[in-house]
Amino acid sequence: MDEEGGAFLVGVATASGLPLFCRPPRPQVPFPLVGALHGVHLFGAAAGAELRQAATPTAHLGWAGYGDSLTLIGLSPGPAPARILDSAFGAMVLLLGREQLLPVRNEERLKRELRGCFPLLDSLLSPGGGWGMGAPCWPLPPGPARDALQERLRRFAGAAGTDLGCVVWGGGVAWLSTAPWGALPEADSAPLRALLAPPPPEGALRGGVAARDLPVFLPNSSPEVPLRLLQLRLLPGVGVGLLCGPRPSLQLLLTQLVPQFWGPVLEQLRARPRPPPLPPQVLGYLLIHRGRRQSGILKGAGPGGALPPPLRAAALRRLLRLLEPQICPKSGGRGPHGRPKLCYLALPTHTGCCLLRPELTLLLLLPPGTPRDPLSPTALSALSALGHG
Structure with missing residues:
Protein backbone atom coordinates (compact mmCIF):
# COMPACT_ATOMS: atom_id res chain seq x y z
CA MET A 1 0.00 0.00 0.00
CA GLY A 130 -14.31 9.21 -3.22
CA TRP A 131 -12.70 5.75 -3.33
CA GLY A 132 -15.65 4.57 -5.38
CA MET A 133 -18.16 5.84 -2.80
CA GLY A 134 -19.02 8.98 -4.74
CA ALA A 135 -17.44 12.25 -5.74
CA PRO A 136 -16.80 14.75 -2.93
CA CYS A 137 -19.09 17.71 -3.71
CA TRP A 138 -22.09 19.60 -2.36
CA PRO A 139 -25.13 20.51 -4.46
CA LEU A 140 -26.09 24.12 -3.68
CA PRO A 141 -28.89 24.33 -1.10
CA PRO A 142 -32.34 25.46 -2.30
CA GLY A 143 -33.24 29.15 -2.25
CA PRO A 144 -34.23 32.09 -4.49
CA ALA A 145 -30.61 32.82 -5.45
CA ARG A 146 -30.06 29.24 -6.57
CA ASP A 147 -33.34 29.19 -8.49
CA ALA A 148 -32.35 32.36 -10.39
CA LEU A 149 -28.93 30.93 -11.28
CA GLN A 150 -30.49 27.64 -12.32
CA GLU A 151 -32.88 29.43 -14.67
CA ARG A 152 -29.96 31.40 -16.13
CA LEU A 153 -28.05 28.15 -16.61
CA ARG A 154 -31.07 26.57 -18.32
CA ARG A 155 -31.36 29.48 -20.77
CA PHE A 156 -27.60 29.50 -21.40
CA ALA A 157 -27.64 25.77 -22.19
CA GLY A 158 -30.70 26.23 -24.41
CA ALA A 159 -28.94 28.98 -26.37
CA ALA A 160 -26.09 26.51 -26.91
CA GLY A 161 -28.53 23.91 -28.25
CA THR A 162 -28.48 21.54 -25.28
CA ASP A 163 -30.26 20.92 -22.00
CA LEU A 164 -27.22 19.46 -20.23
CA GLY A 165 -25.31 22.09 -18.28
CA CYS A 166 -23.73 22.67 -14.88
CA VAL A 167 -21.92 25.29 -12.82
CA VAL A 168 -19.06 24.27 -10.52
CA TRP A 169 -17.60 26.24 -7.61
CA GLY A 170 -14.36 25.60 -5.76
CA GLY A 171 -13.03 22.79 -7.93
CA GLY A 172 -16.20 20.76 -7.56
CA VAL A 173 -16.96 21.57 -3.93
CA ALA A 174 -20.32 23.15 -4.84
CA TRP A 175 -22.51 22.13 -7.72
CA LEU A 176 -25.53 23.37 -9.70
CA SER A 177 -26.99 21.66 -12.79
CA THR A 178 -29.92 21.65 -15.15
CA ALA A 179 -32.64 19.09 -14.46
CA PRO A 180 -31.59 16.76 -17.34
CA TRP A 181 -27.97 16.80 -16.15
CA GLY A 182 -29.16 16.03 -12.63
CA ALA A 183 -31.13 13.08 -14.01
CA LEU A 184 -28.05 11.46 -15.56
CA PRO A 185 -27.28 8.02 -14.07
CA GLU A 186 -24.61 8.01 -11.39
CA ALA A 187 -22.37 5.99 -13.72
CA ASP A 188 -22.36 9.02 -16.07
CA SER A 189 -22.45 11.92 -13.63
CA ALA A 190 -19.74 10.75 -11.19
CA PRO A 191 -16.83 10.63 -13.70
CA LEU A 192 -18.08 13.85 -15.29
CA ARG A 193 -17.93 15.61 -11.92
CA ALA A 194 -14.39 14.38 -11.38
CA LEU A 195 -13.36 15.47 -14.88
CA LEU A 196 -14.84 18.96 -14.44
CA ALA A 197 -13.24 19.61 -11.06
CA PRO A 198 -9.90 20.96 -12.40
CA PRO A 199 -10.76 24.32 -14.07
CA PRO A 200 -9.28 25.73 -17.29
CA PRO A 201 -6.38 28.11 -16.69
CA GLU A 202 -8.05 31.56 -16.95
CA GLY A 203 -11.44 33.26 -16.75
CA ALA A 204 -13.65 33.21 -19.85
CA LEU A 205 -14.42 36.89 -19.36
CA ARG A 206 -10.82 37.95 -18.76
CA GLY A 207 -9.17 36.92 -22.01
CA GLY A 208 -6.62 34.21 -22.69
CA VAL A 209 -7.16 30.46 -22.77
CA ALA A 210 -10.34 29.83 -20.81
CA ALA A 211 -11.93 26.66 -22.09
CA ARG A 212 -11.62 22.96 -22.76
CA ASP A 213 -13.41 21.26 -25.64
CA LEU A 214 -13.05 17.50 -25.62
CA PRO A 215 -15.03 14.45 -26.75
CA VAL A 216 -16.48 12.27 -24.00
CA PHE A 217 -18.51 9.07 -23.93
CA LEU A 218 -21.16 8.63 -21.26
CA PRO A 219 -20.38 5.20 -19.74
CA ASN A 220 -24.04 4.30 -19.26
CA SER A 221 -26.01 6.42 -21.74
CA SER A 222 -23.67 6.77 -24.71
CA PRO A 223 -20.58 4.54 -24.40
CA GLU A 224 -19.93 4.38 -28.16
CA VAL A 225 -21.11 7.75 -29.55
CA PRO A 226 -19.13 10.76 -28.30
CA LEU A 227 -20.53 14.05 -27.09
CA ARG A 228 -18.69 17.34 -26.68
CA LEU A 229 -17.83 18.42 -23.16
CA LEU A 230 -17.25 22.17 -23.06
CA GLN A 231 -15.76 23.59 -19.87
CA LEU A 232 -15.47 27.35 -19.44
CA ARG A 233 -13.89 29.10 -16.49
CA LEU A 234 -15.89 32.22 -15.67
CA LEU A 235 -13.86 33.34 -12.65
CA PRO A 236 -11.16 31.84 -10.44
CA GLY A 237 -12.89 28.92 -8.76
CA VAL A 238 -16.08 29.16 -10.86
CA GLY A 239 -16.69 27.25 -14.10
CA VAL A 240 -19.55 26.17 -16.33
CA GLY A 241 -19.82 22.92 -18.29
CA LEU A 242 -21.98 21.85 -21.22
CA LEU A 243 -22.61 18.50 -22.89
CA CYS A 244 -23.59 19.13 -26.49
CA GLY A 245 -23.16 18.16 -30.13
CA PRO A 246 -20.93 19.69 -32.81
CA ARG A 247 -22.55 23.12 -32.37
CA PRO A 248 -22.06 25.79 -31.11
CA SER A 249 -18.48 26.68 -31.86
CA LEU A 250 -16.19 27.46 -28.98
CA GLN A 251 -15.66 30.94 -30.41
CA LEU A 252 -19.41 31.66 -30.33
CA LEU A 253 -19.58 30.58 -26.71
CA LEU A 254 -16.63 32.70 -25.62
CA THR A 255 -17.46 35.83 -27.58
CA GLN A 256 -21.26 35.92 -27.40
CA LEU A 257 -23.07 33.48 -25.12
CA VAL A 258 -20.80 33.63 -22.07
CA PRO A 259 -20.74 37.46 -21.90
CA GLN A 260 -24.49 37.63 -22.58
CA PHE A 261 -25.58 35.19 -19.89
CA TRP A 262 -22.84 35.30 -17.27
CA GLY A 263 -21.43 38.81 -17.56
CA PRO A 264 -24.33 40.40 -15.61
CA VAL A 265 -23.94 38.01 -12.65
CA LEU A 266 -20.17 37.89 -12.22
CA GLU A 267 -20.28 39.51 -8.80
CA GLN A 268 -22.99 37.11 -7.68
CA LEU A 269 -20.88 34.19 -8.84
CA ARG A 270 -17.80 35.57 -7.12
CA ALA A 271 -19.65 36.18 -3.86
CA ARG A 272 -21.37 32.80 -3.81
CA PRO A 273 -20.40 31.36 -0.43
CA ARG A 274 -19.40 27.78 -0.08
CA PRO A 275 -21.82 25.56 1.79
CA PRO A 276 -21.52 25.80 5.58
CA PRO A 277 -18.62 23.74 6.92
CA LEU A 278 -19.33 20.39 8.45
CA PRO A 279 -19.26 20.16 12.25
CA PRO A 280 -15.62 20.05 13.43
CA GLN A 281 -15.96 16.58 14.93
CA VAL A 282 -16.89 14.99 11.58
CA LEU A 283 -13.97 13.01 10.12
CA GLY A 284 -15.77 11.80 6.98
CA TYR A 285 -19.22 11.29 5.52
CA LEU A 286 -21.19 9.32 2.96
CA LEU A 287 -24.50 10.70 1.67
CA ILE A 288 -26.85 8.54 -0.39
CA HIS A 289 -29.75 10.54 -1.85
CA ARG A 290 -32.17 8.80 -4.23
CA GLY A 291 -29.52 6.25 -5.11
CA ARG A 292 -26.81 8.86 -5.77
CA ARG A 293 -23.72 8.87 -3.61
CA GLN A 294 -21.40 11.65 -2.57
CA SER A 295 -18.68 11.37 0.02
CA GLY A 296 -15.84 13.26 1.59
CA ILE A 297 -12.86 12.53 3.79
CA LEU A 298 -11.91 15.47 6.01
CA LYS A 299 -8.14 15.99 5.95
CA GLY A 300 -7.77 17.62 9.35
CA ALA A 301 -6.16 15.67 12.15
CA GLY A 302 -9.33 15.78 14.25
CA PRO A 303 -9.45 15.39 18.03
CA GLY A 304 -6.82 13.39 19.87
CA GLY A 305 -7.08 9.68 19.17
CA ALA A 306 -9.02 10.18 15.94
CA LEU A 307 -8.32 7.99 12.93
CA PRO A 308 -5.70 9.48 10.57
CA PRO A 309 -7.13 10.59 7.19
CA PRO A 310 -5.67 7.65 5.19
CA LEU A 311 -7.75 5.16 7.19
CA ARG A 312 -11.06 7.01 7.18
CA ALA A 313 -12.41 5.88 3.82
CA ALA A 314 -11.97 2.22 4.77
CA ALA A 315 -13.63 2.91 8.14
CA LEU A 316 -16.60 4.48 6.35
CA ARG A 317 -16.99 1.41 4.16
CA ARG A 318 -16.84 -0.88 7.19
CA LEU A 319 -19.49 1.22 8.94
CA LEU A 320 -21.68 1.01 5.85
CA ARG A 321 -21.47 -2.79 5.91
CA LEU A 322 -22.12 -3.00 9.65
CA LEU A 323 -25.11 -0.66 9.52
CA GLU A 324 -26.52 -2.13 6.31
CA PRO A 325 -29.20 -4.16 8.16
CA GLN A 326 -30.53 -0.87 9.54
CA ILE A 327 -30.22 0.96 6.23
CA CYS A 328 -31.77 -1.82 4.11
CA PRO A 329 -33.65 -4.19 6.45
CA LYS A 330 -34.99 -7.40 4.98
CA SER A 331 -38.52 -6.25 5.73
CA GLY A 332 -37.98 -3.52 3.16
CA GLY A 333 -38.84 -0.55 5.36
CA ARG A 334 -37.19 2.09 7.47
CA GLY A 335 -39.55 1.93 10.38
CA PRO A 336 -43.27 2.72 10.40
CA HIS A 337 -44.35 5.07 7.61
CA GLY A 338 -40.70 5.72 6.74
CA ARG A 339 -40.10 7.86 9.83
CA PRO A 340 -36.55 9.24 10.27
CA LYS A 341 -34.23 7.05 12.32
CA LEU A 342 -30.84 7.62 13.93
CA CYS A 343 -28.46 4.70 14.42
CA TYR A 344 -25.00 4.71 15.92
CA LEU A 345 -22.14 2.31 16.43
CA ALA A 346 -19.33 2.76 18.98
CA LEU A 347 -15.99 1.12 18.14
CA PRO A 348 -12.56 1.45 19.78
CA THR A 349 -11.16 3.54 16.91
CA HIS A 350 -14.19 5.58 15.84
CA THR A 351 -17.91 6.17 16.23
CA GLY A 352 -20.39 5.75 13.40
CA CYS A 353 -23.63 7.70 13.13
CA CYS A 354 -26.29 6.97 10.52
CA LEU A 355 -29.29 9.22 9.87
CA LEU A 356 -32.06 7.54 7.87
CA ARG A 357 -34.80 9.45 6.10
CA PRO A 358 -37.06 8.50 3.19
CA GLU A 359 -34.86 8.59 0.06
CA LEU A 360 -31.82 9.73 2.07
CA THR A 361 -29.08 8.13 4.17
CA LEU A 362 -26.26 10.06 5.86
CA LEU A 363 -23.36 8.16 7.41
CA LEU A 364 -20.90 10.10 9.58
CA LEU A 365 -17.50 9.04 10.87
CA LEU A 366 -16.80 10.57 14.29
CA PRO A 367 -14.00 10.28 16.87
CA PRO A 368 -14.02 7.38 19.35
CA GLY A 369 -15.93 8.00 22.54
CA THR A 370 -18.33 10.52 21.01
CA PRO A 371 -21.31 10.85 23.42
CA ARG A 372 -24.68 9.66 22.23
CA ASP A 373 -26.70 12.78 23.10
CA PRO A 374 -25.14 15.22 20.56
CA LEU A 375 -25.30 12.75 17.66
CA SER A 376 -28.68 13.94 16.42
CA PRO A 377 -27.77 17.68 16.36
CA THR A 378 -24.44 16.81 14.72
CA ALA A 379 -26.15 14.75 12.01
CA LEU A 380 -28.73 17.46 11.32
CA SER A 381 -26.03 20.14 11.16
CA ALA A 382 -23.98 18.04 8.73
CA LEU A 383 -27.06 17.38 6.61
CA SER A 384 -27.74 21.12 6.42
CA ALA A 385 -24.12 21.76 5.41
CA LEU A 386 -24.55 19.26 2.58
CA GLY A 387 -27.60 21.08 1.25
CA HIS A 388 -30.34 18.83 2.59
CA GLY A 389 -31.34 20.66 5.78
Whole structure:
Protein backbone atom coordinates (compact mmCIF):
# COMPACT_ATOMS: atom_id res chain seq x y z
CA MET A 1 0.00 0.00 0.00
CA ASP A 2 1.15 3.52 -0.72
CA GLU A 3 2.26 5.71 2.14
CA GLU A 4 -0.70 8.08 1.89
CA GLY A 5 -3.29 5.33 2.09
CA GLY A 6 -4.51 5.51 -1.49
CA ALA A 7 -5.55 2.57 -3.61
CA PHE A 8 -3.65 0.92 -6.46
CA LEU A 9 -5.26 0.04 -9.77
CA VAL A 10 -3.72 -2.36 -12.29
CA GLY A 11 -5.09 -2.97 -15.78
CA VAL A 12 -4.21 -6.25 -17.48
CA ALA A 13 -4.96 -7.68 -20.92
CA THR A 14 -6.92 -10.78 -19.93
CA ALA A 15 -5.67 -13.12 -22.65
CA SER A 16 -1.94 -12.33 -22.54
CA GLY A 17 -1.58 -11.14 -18.95
CA LEU A 18 0.32 -8.07 -20.20
CA PRO A 19 0.05 -5.17 -17.72
CA LEU A 20 -1.49 -2.16 -19.47
CA PHE A 21 -1.05 0.36 -16.66
CA CYS A 22 -0.53 0.75 -12.93
CA ARG A 23 -1.87 3.77 -11.05
CA PRO A 24 -0.46 5.51 -9.19
CA PRO A 25 2.97 4.86 -10.73
CA ARG A 26 4.96 5.10 -7.48
CA PRO A 27 5.71 2.84 -5.78
CA GLN A 28 5.44 0.48 -8.73
CA VAL A 29 3.61 -2.81 -8.15
CA PRO A 30 6.15 -5.57 -8.98
CA PHE A 31 5.47 -7.46 -12.20
CA PRO A 32 5.59 -10.89 -10.47
CA LEU A 33 2.86 -9.71 -8.10
CA VAL A 34 0.71 -8.51 -11.01
CA GLY A 35 1.23 -11.85 -12.75
CA ALA A 36 0.35 -13.79 -9.61
CA LEU A 37 -2.82 -11.78 -8.99
CA HIS A 38 -3.93 -12.19 -12.59
CA GLY A 39 -3.06 -15.88 -12.53
CA VAL A 40 -5.19 -16.46 -9.45
CA HIS A 41 -8.13 -14.80 -11.20
CA LEU A 42 -7.64 -16.90 -14.36
CA PHE A 43 -7.30 -20.09 -12.32
CA GLY A 44 -10.61 -19.39 -10.60
CA ALA A 45 -12.31 -18.69 -13.93
CA ALA A 46 -10.95 -21.93 -15.40
CA ALA A 47 -12.39 -23.81 -12.42
CA GLY A 48 -15.78 -22.21 -12.94
CA ALA A 49 -15.45 -19.80 -10.00
CA GLU A 50 -15.56 -16.02 -10.26
CA LEU A 51 -13.03 -14.44 -7.91
CA ARG A 52 -14.10 -10.92 -6.97
CA GLN A 53 -12.52 -10.06 -3.63
CA ALA A 54 -9.86 -11.32 -1.24
CA ALA A 55 -7.97 -10.00 1.76
CA THR A 56 -4.49 -10.32 3.25
CA PRO A 57 -3.27 -9.02 6.63
CA THR A 58 -2.15 -5.78 4.95
CA ALA A 59 -4.41 -5.26 1.94
CA HIS A 60 -7.74 -5.92 0.32
CA LEU A 61 -7.95 -6.97 -3.31
CA GLY A 62 -10.65 -6.87 -5.94
CA TRP A 63 -10.92 -8.22 -9.50
CA ALA A 64 -13.30 -7.31 -12.30
CA GLY A 65 -13.32 -8.50 -15.91
CA TYR A 66 -14.73 -6.47 -18.79
CA GLY A 67 -15.59 -7.93 -22.17
CA ASP A 68 -13.42 -11.04 -21.60
CA SER A 69 -10.39 -9.00 -22.66
CA LEU A 70 -9.67 -6.45 -19.92
CA THR A 71 -9.15 -7.22 -16.23
CA LEU A 72 -8.87 -4.56 -13.54
CA ILE A 73 -7.23 -5.42 -10.22
CA GLY A 74 -7.58 -3.12 -7.24
CA LEU A 75 -5.45 -3.11 -4.09
CA SER A 76 -6.33 -0.91 -1.13
CA PRO A 77 -5.80 -0.75 2.63
CA GLY A 78 -9.57 -1.10 3.08
CA PRO A 79 -12.18 -3.27 1.38
CA ALA A 80 -12.03 -2.96 -2.42
CA PRO A 81 -15.58 -3.47 -3.68
CA ALA A 82 -16.52 -3.77 -7.32
CA ARG A 83 -17.75 -0.16 -7.16
CA ILE A 84 -14.14 1.13 -7.12
CA LEU A 85 -13.21 -0.92 -10.18
CA ASP A 86 -16.42 0.01 -11.99
CA SER A 87 -15.73 3.69 -11.28
CA ALA A 88 -12.27 3.34 -12.80
CA PHE A 89 -13.63 1.53 -15.86
CA GLY A 90 -16.29 4.23 -16.24
CA ALA A 91 -13.56 6.89 -16.23
CA MET A 92 -11.73 5.02 -18.99
CA VAL A 93 -14.91 4.70 -21.07
CA LEU A 94 -15.63 8.39 -20.53
CA LEU A 95 -12.40 9.44 -22.23
CA LEU A 96 -11.81 6.63 -24.74
CA GLY A 97 -15.19 5.04 -25.48
CA ARG A 98 -16.15 1.41 -25.06
CA GLU A 99 -15.18 0.40 -28.60
CA GLN A 100 -11.64 1.66 -28.06
CA LEU A 101 -11.32 -0.42 -24.89
CA LEU A 102 -13.18 -3.62 -25.71
CA PRO A 103 -12.13 -5.94 -27.07
CA VAL A 104 -8.42 -5.29 -26.61
CA ARG A 105 -7.03 -5.49 -30.16
CA ASN A 106 -3.62 -3.82 -29.99
CA GLU A 107 -2.16 -3.90 -26.51
CA GLU A 108 0.71 -1.48 -27.13
CA ARG A 109 -1.57 1.06 -28.77
CA LEU A 110 -4.08 0.80 -25.93
CA LYS A 111 -1.29 1.34 -23.40
CA ARG A 112 -0.43 4.64 -25.10
CA GLU A 113 -4.05 5.77 -25.31
CA LEU A 114 -4.71 4.97 -21.66
CA ARG A 115 -2.13 7.55 -20.60
CA GLY A 116 -4.72 10.25 -21.20
CA CYS A 117 -6.88 8.66 -18.49
CA PHE A 118 -4.20 8.70 -15.80
CA PRO A 119 -4.99 12.11 -14.23
CA LEU A 120 -8.67 11.19 -13.86
CA LEU A 121 -7.88 7.71 -12.52
CA ASP A 122 -5.41 9.14 -10.01
CA SER A 123 -7.97 11.63 -8.73
CA LEU A 124 -10.55 8.87 -8.27
CA LEU A 125 -8.08 6.60 -6.47
CA SER A 126 -6.80 9.22 -4.04
CA PRO A 127 -8.17 9.10 -0.47
CA GLY A 128 -10.04 12.37 -1.11
CA GLY A 129 -11.42 11.28 -4.45
CA GLY A 130 -14.31 9.21 -3.22
CA TRP A 131 -12.70 5.75 -3.33
CA GLY A 132 -15.65 4.57 -5.38
CA MET A 133 -18.16 5.84 -2.80
CA GLY A 134 -19.02 8.98 -4.74
CA ALA A 135 -17.44 12.25 -5.74
CA PRO A 136 -16.80 14.75 -2.93
CA CYS A 137 -19.09 17.71 -3.71
CA TRP A 138 -22.09 19.60 -2.36
CA PRO A 139 -25.13 20.51 -4.46
CA LEU A 140 -26.09 24.12 -3.68
CA PRO A 141 -28.89 24.33 -1.10
CA PRO A 142 -32.34 25.46 -2.30
CA GLY A 143 -33.24 29.15 -2.25
CA PRO A 144 -34.23 32.09 -4.49
CA ALA A 145 -30.61 32.82 -5.45
CA ARG A 146 -30.06 29.24 -6.57
CA ASP A 147 -33.34 29.19 -8.49
CA ALA A 148 -32.35 32.36 -10.39
CA LEU A 149 -28.93 30.93 -11.28
CA GLN A 150 -30.49 27.64 -12.32
CA GLU A 151 -32.88 29.43 -14.67
CA ARG A 152 -29.96 31.40 -16.13
CA LEU A 153 -28.05 28.15 -16.61
CA ARG A 154 -31.07 26.57 -18.32
CA ARG A 155 -31.36 29.48 -20.77
CA PHE A 156 -27.60 29.50 -21.40
CA ALA A 157 -27.64 25.77 -22.19
CA GLY A 158 -30.70 26.23 -24.41
CA ALA A 159 -28.94 28.98 -26.37
CA ALA A 160 -26.09 26.51 -26.91
CA GLY A 161 -28.53 23.91 -28.25
CA THR A 162 -28.48 21.54 -25.28
CA ASP A 163 -30.26 20.92 -22.00
CA LEU A 164 -27.22 19.46 -20.23
CA GLY A 165 -25.31 22.09 -18.28
CA CYS A 166 -23.73 22.67 -14.88
CA VAL A 167 -21.92 25.29 -12.82
CA VAL A 168 -19.06 24.27 -10.52
CA TRP A 169 -17.60 26.24 -7.61
CA GLY A 170 -14.36 25.60 -5.76
CA GLY A 171 -13.03 22.79 -7.93
CA GLY A 172 -16.20 20.76 -7.56
CA VAL A 173 -16.96 21.57 -3.93
CA ALA A 174 -20.32 23.15 -4.84
CA TRP A 175 -22.51 22.13 -7.72
CA LEU A 176 -25.53 23.37 -9.70
CA SER A 177 -26.99 21.66 -12.79
CA THR A 178 -29.92 21.65 -15.15
CA ALA A 179 -32.64 19.09 -14.46
CA PRO A 180 -31.59 16.76 -17.34
CA TRP A 181 -27.97 16.80 -16.15
CA GLY A 182 -29.16 16.03 -12.63
CA ALA A 183 -31.13 13.08 -14.01
CA LEU A 184 -28.05 11.46 -15.56
CA PRO A 185 -27.28 8.02 -14.07
CA GLU A 186 -24.61 8.01 -11.39
CA ALA A 187 -22.37 5.99 -13.72
CA ASP A 188 -22.36 9.02 -16.07
CA SER A 189 -22.45 11.92 -13.63
CA ALA A 190 -19.74 10.75 -11.19
CA PRO A 191 -16.83 10.63 -13.70
CA LEU A 192 -18.08 13.85 -15.29
CA ARG A 193 -17.93 15.61 -11.92
CA ALA A 194 -14.39 14.38 -11.38
CA LEU A 195 -13.36 15.47 -14.88
CA LEU A 196 -14.84 18.96 -14.44
CA ALA A 197 -13.24 19.61 -11.06
CA PRO A 198 -9.90 20.96 -12.40
CA PRO A 199 -10.76 24.32 -14.07
CA PRO A 200 -9.28 25.73 -17.29
CA PRO A 201 -6.38 28.11 -16.69
CA GLU A 202 -8.05 31.56 -16.95
CA GLY A 203 -11.44 33.26 -16.75
CA ALA A 204 -13.65 33.21 -19.85
CA LEU A 205 -14.42 36.89 -19.36
CA ARG A 206 -10.82 37.95 -18.76
CA GLY A 207 -9.17 36.92 -22.01
CA GLY A 208 -6.62 34.21 -22.69
CA VAL A 209 -7.16 30.46 -22.77
CA ALA A 210 -10.34 29.83 -20.81
CA ALA A 211 -11.93 26.66 -22.09
CA ARG A 212 -11.62 22.96 -22.76
CA ASP A 213 -13.41 21.26 -25.64
CA LEU A 214 -13.05 17.50 -25.62
CA PRO A 215 -15.03 14.45 -26.75
CA VAL A 216 -16.48 12.27 -24.00
CA PHE A 217 -18.51 9.07 -23.93
CA LEU A 218 -21.16 8.63 -21.26
CA PRO A 219 -20.38 5.20 -19.74
CA ASN A 220 -24.04 4.30 -19.26
CA SER A 221 -26.01 6.42 -21.74
CA SER A 222 -23.67 6.77 -24.71
CA PRO A 223 -20.58 4.54 -24.40
CA GLU A 224 -19.93 4.38 -28.16
CA VAL A 225 -21.11 7.75 -29.55
CA PRO A 226 -19.13 10.76 -28.30
CA LEU A 227 -20.53 14.05 -27.09
CA ARG A 228 -18.69 17.34 -26.68
CA LEU A 229 -17.83 18.42 -23.16
CA LEU A 230 -17.25 22.17 -23.06
CA GLN A 231 -15.76 23.59 -19.87
CA LEU A 232 -15.47 27.35 -19.44
CA ARG A 233 -13.89 29.10 -16.49
CA LEU A 234 -15.89 32.22 -15.67
CA LEU A 235 -13.86 33.34 -12.65
CA PRO A 236 -11.16 31.84 -10.44
CA GLY A 237 -12.89 28.92 -8.76
CA VAL A 238 -16.08 29.16 -10.86
CA GLY A 239 -16.69 27.25 -14.10
CA VAL A 240 -19.55 26.17 -16.33
CA GLY A 241 -19.82 22.92 -18.29
CA LEU A 242 -21.98 21.85 -21.22
CA LEU A 243 -22.61 18.50 -22.89
CA CYS A 244 -23.59 19.13 -26.49
CA GLY A 245 -23.16 18.16 -30.13
CA PRO A 246 -20.93 19.69 -32.81
CA ARG A 247 -22.55 23.12 -32.37
CA PRO A 248 -22.06 25.79 -31.11
CA SER A 249 -18.48 26.68 -31.86
CA LEU A 250 -16.19 27.46 -28.98
CA GLN A 251 -15.66 30.94 -30.41
CA LEU A 252 -19.41 31.66 -30.33
CA LEU A 253 -19.58 30.58 -26.71
CA LEU A 254 -16.63 32.70 -25.62
CA THR A 255 -17.46 35.83 -27.58
CA GLN A 256 -21.26 35.92 -27.40
CA LEU A 257 -23.07 33.48 -25.12
CA VAL A 258 -20.80 33.63 -22.07
CA PRO A 259 -20.74 37.46 -21.90
CA GLN A 260 -24.49 37.63 -22.58
CA PHE A 261 -25.58 35.19 -19.89
CA TRP A 262 -22.84 35.30 -17.27
CA GLY A 263 -21.43 38.81 -17.56
CA PRO A 264 -24.33 40.40 -15.61
CA VAL A 265 -23.94 38.01 -12.65
CA LEU A 266 -20.17 37.89 -12.22
CA GLU A 267 -20.28 39.51 -8.80
CA GLN A 268 -22.99 37.11 -7.68
CA LEU A 269 -20.88 34.19 -8.84
CA ARG A 270 -17.80 35.57 -7.12
CA ALA A 271 -19.65 36.18 -3.86
CA ARG A 272 -21.37 32.80 -3.81
CA PRO A 273 -20.40 31.36 -0.43
CA ARG A 274 -19.40 27.78 -0.08
CA PRO A 275 -21.82 25.56 1.79
CA PRO A 276 -21.52 25.80 5.58
CA PRO A 277 -18.62 23.74 6.92
CA LEU A 278 -19.33 20.39 8.45
CA PRO A 279 -19.26 20.16 12.25
CA PRO A 280 -15.62 20.05 13.43
CA GLN A 281 -15.96 16.58 14.93
CA VAL A 282 -16.89 14.99 11.58
CA LEU A 283 -13.97 13.01 10.12
CA GLY A 284 -15.77 11.80 6.98
CA TYR A 285 -19.22 11.29 5.52
CA LEU A 286 -21.19 9.32 2.96
CA LEU A 287 -24.50 10.70 1.67
CA ILE A 288 -26.85 8.54 -0.39
CA HIS A 289 -29.75 10.54 -1.85
CA ARG A 290 -32.17 8.80 -4.23
CA GLY A 291 -29.52 6.25 -5.11
CA ARG A 292 -26.81 8.86 -5.77
CA ARG A 293 -23.72 8.87 -3.61
CA GLN A 294 -21.40 11.65 -2.57
CA SER A 295 -18.68 11.37 0.02
CA GLY A 296 -15.84 13.26 1.59
CA ILE A 297 -12.86 12.53 3.79
CA LEU A 298 -11.91 15.47 6.01
CA LYS A 299 -8.14 15.99 5.95
CA GLY A 300 -7.77 17.62 9.35
CA ALA A 301 -6.16 15.67 12.15
CA GLY A 302 -9.33 15.78 14.25
CA PRO A 303 -9.45 15.39 18.03
CA GLY A 304 -6.82 13.39 19.87
CA GLY A 305 -7.08 9.68 19.17
CA ALA A 306 -9.02 10.18 15.94
CA LEU A 307 -8.32 7.99 12.93
CA PRO A 308 -5.70 9.48 10.57
CA PRO A 309 -7.13 10.59 7.19
CA PRO A 310 -5.67 7.65 5.19
CA LEU A 311 -7.75 5.16 7.19
CA ARG A 312 -11.06 7.01 7.18
CA ALA A 313 -12.41 5.88 3.82
CA ALA A 314 -11.97 2.22 4.77
CA ALA A 315 -13.63 2.91 8.14
CA LEU A 316 -16.60 4.48 6.35
CA ARG A 317 -16.99 1.41 4.16
CA ARG A 318 -16.84 -0.88 7.19
CA LEU A 319 -19.49 1.22 8.94
CA LEU A 320 -21.68 1.01 5.85
CA ARG A 321 -21.47 -2.79 5.91
CA LEU A 322 -22.12 -3.00 9.65
CA LEU A 323 -25.11 -0.66 9.52
CA GLU A 324 -26.52 -2.13 6.31
CA PRO A 325 -29.20 -4.16 8.16
CA GLN A 326 -30.53 -0.87 9.54
CA ILE A 327 -30.22 0.96 6.23
CA CYS A 328 -31.77 -1.82 4.11
CA PRO A 329 -33.65 -4.19 6.45
CA LYS A 330 -34.99 -7.40 4.98
CA SER A 331 -38.52 -6.25 5.73
CA GLY A 332 -37.98 -3.52 3.16
CA GLY A 333 -38.84 -0.55 5.36
CA ARG A 334 -37.19 2.09 7.47
CA GLY A 335 -39.55 1.93 10.38
CA PRO A 336 -43.27 2.72 10.40
CA HIS A 337 -44.35 5.07 7.61
CA GLY A 338 -40.70 5.72 6.74
CA ARG A 339 -40.10 7.86 9.83
CA PRO A 340 -36.55 9.24 10.27
CA LYS A 341 -34.23 7.05 12.32
CA LEU A 342 -30.84 7.62 13.93
CA CYS A 343 -28.46 4.70 14.42
CA TYR A 344 -25.00 4.71 15.92
CA LEU A 345 -22.14 2.31 16.43
CA ALA A 346 -19.33 2.76 18.98
CA LEU A 347 -15.99 1.12 18.14
CA PRO A 348 -12.56 1.45 19.78
CA THR A 349 -11.16 3.54 16.91
CA HIS A 350 -14.19 5.58 15.84
CA THR A 351 -17.91 6.17 16.23
CA GLY A 352 -20.39 5.75 13.40
CA CYS A 353 -23.63 7.70 13.13
CA CYS A 354 -26.29 6.97 10.52
CA LEU A 355 -29.29 9.22 9.87
CA LEU A 356 -32.06 7.54 7.87
CA ARG A 357 -34.80 9.45 6.10
CA PRO A 358 -37.06 8.50 3.19
CA GLU A 359 -34.86 8.59 0.06
CA LEU A 360 -31.82 9.73 2.07
CA THR A 361 -29.08 8.13 4.17
CA LEU A 362 -26.26 10.06 5.86
CA LEU A 363 -23.36 8.16 7.41
CA LEU A 364 -20.90 10.10 9.58
CA LEU A 365 -17.50 9.04 10.87
CA LEU A 366 -16.80 10.57 14.29
CA PRO A 367 -14.00 10.28 16.87
CA PRO A 368 -14.02 7.38 19.35
CA GLY A 369 -15.93 8.00 22.54
CA THR A 370 -18.33 10.52 21.01
CA PRO A 371 -21.31 10.85 23.42
CA ARG A 372 -24.68 9.66 22.23
CA ASP A 373 -26.70 12.78 23.10
CA PRO A 374 -25.14 15.22 20.56
CA LEU A 375 -25.30 12.75 17.66
CA SER A 376 -28.68 13.94 16.42
CA PRO A 377 -27.77 17.68 16.36
CA THR A 378 -24.44 16.81 14.72
CA ALA A 379 -26.15 14.75 12.01
CA LEU A 380 -28.73 17.46 11.32
CA SER A 381 -26.03 20.14 11.16
CA ALA A 382 -23.98 18.04 8.73
CA LEU A 383 -27.06 17.38 6.61
CA SER A 384 -27.74 21.12 6.42
CA ALA A 385 -24.12 21.76 5.41
CA LEU A 386 -24.55 19.26 2.58
CA GLY A 387 -27.60 21.08 1.25
CA HIS A 388 -30.34 18.83 2.59
CA GLY A 389 -31.34 20.66 5.78
